[in-house]
Amino acid sequence: MNEIHSAGYRAHTNIALIKYWGKRNKELFLPVTSSLSLTLDAFYTDTHVEFDTSLTGDVFYLGGELQNEANTAKVSRFLDLFRETAGKPNLYAKVTSVNHVPTAAGLASSASAFAALAGACNLALDLQLDAQTLSTYARQGSGSASRSLLGGFVEWHKGEGDESASSYAEAFDDADWDLAMVFVIINRNAKKIDSRLGMEHTNQTSPFYALWPQEVEKDLAMIKPAIKAHDLDTVGQIAEHNAMKMHAMTIAAKPSFTYWEPASIEAMTIVRELREQGIPAYITMDAGPNVKVLCRASQAETIKAAFAPRFGADQVVIAKPGPAAHPLEKE
Ligand code: DP6
Helix, strand or coil, X not given: CCCEEEEEEEEXXXXXXXXXXXXXXXXXXXXXXXXXXXXXXXXXXXXXXXXECCCCCCEEEECCEECCHHHHHHHHHHHHHHHHHHCCCCCCXXXXXXXXXXXXXXXXXXXXXXXXHHHHHHHHXXXXXXXXXXXXXXXXXXXXXXXXXXXXXXXXXXXXCCCHHHCCEEEEECCCCCCEEEEECCCCCCCCCCHHHHHHHHHHHXXXXXXXXXXXXXXXXXXXXXXXXXXXXXXXXXXXXHHHHHHHHHHCCCCCCCCCCHHHHHHHHHXXXXXXXXXXXXXXXCCCCCEEEEECHHHHHHHHHHHHHHHCHHHEEEECECCCCEECCCC
């Protein structure tokens, strides 16, 4: 008789206001700096995992499609963490994952994916790891996934030395105030340099990287009281400056690279025009051309309308603060 242990979990994506950009330990995904993010409601991943004693290997479906060996191997390495903890090294699983993204926007995120998978494994194997410990597992799938287990504003502590357990994410503020993030989706034509490669190349070759850890430390110290005070302007200014410093480092890498496209700069110009009209709106960007705008939820529609003529209304998505990762109801 085969034995089955299954569970489903949902995790929302997160966008960092103070970025994680560089690892001090690649194997354990230990970051150079702490970082701070906002979990968002609009984009999420639902994952079901079924550990089954009759399986002879792992199987991975994403969006209904059976995944190739390389993608399955990534999931398998991650499942190994949970199998080891459970003391069941040969218990294979079928993983079924669906990314919920409103448009075909290239927003599918490794953050929500590994957070959902971590939550599902913890539950299916009845490991009862608390959110903090679980975040150290999610981190080892993708650094930013550590933050997607929690809702609202989340801080990921860089931790000490090579101690995996010391580098975890923690809820910082529930973000239950007039806050939103507007996504301006800019389709990419340029060849993708993913965040893993981009941060390593920056770390190794950008002369400005030496300044990054101290800048992040200052930004974190300033943004935390501003978040607690619900001071959107200060939060936005610090976040925008932090993102610009990250992108400036990539331009100064050798060889130089940038995630910006001409349309990204157009979108940033619109953000500055909104500010000139007295509407608080602040830019952040990650390892891609999309521009994300931190703003008041009550003004998000006005802001969306400012981008729609140039980018198309369906390419502008409003996201509100999102919840912590949670189990899916059993069908
Ligand atoms: C720019 O978490 O995707 O979004 O740990 O190598 O999987 P890996 O990288 P990832 O990097 C995210 C980079 C970022 C900033 C951030 O989310 O903090």
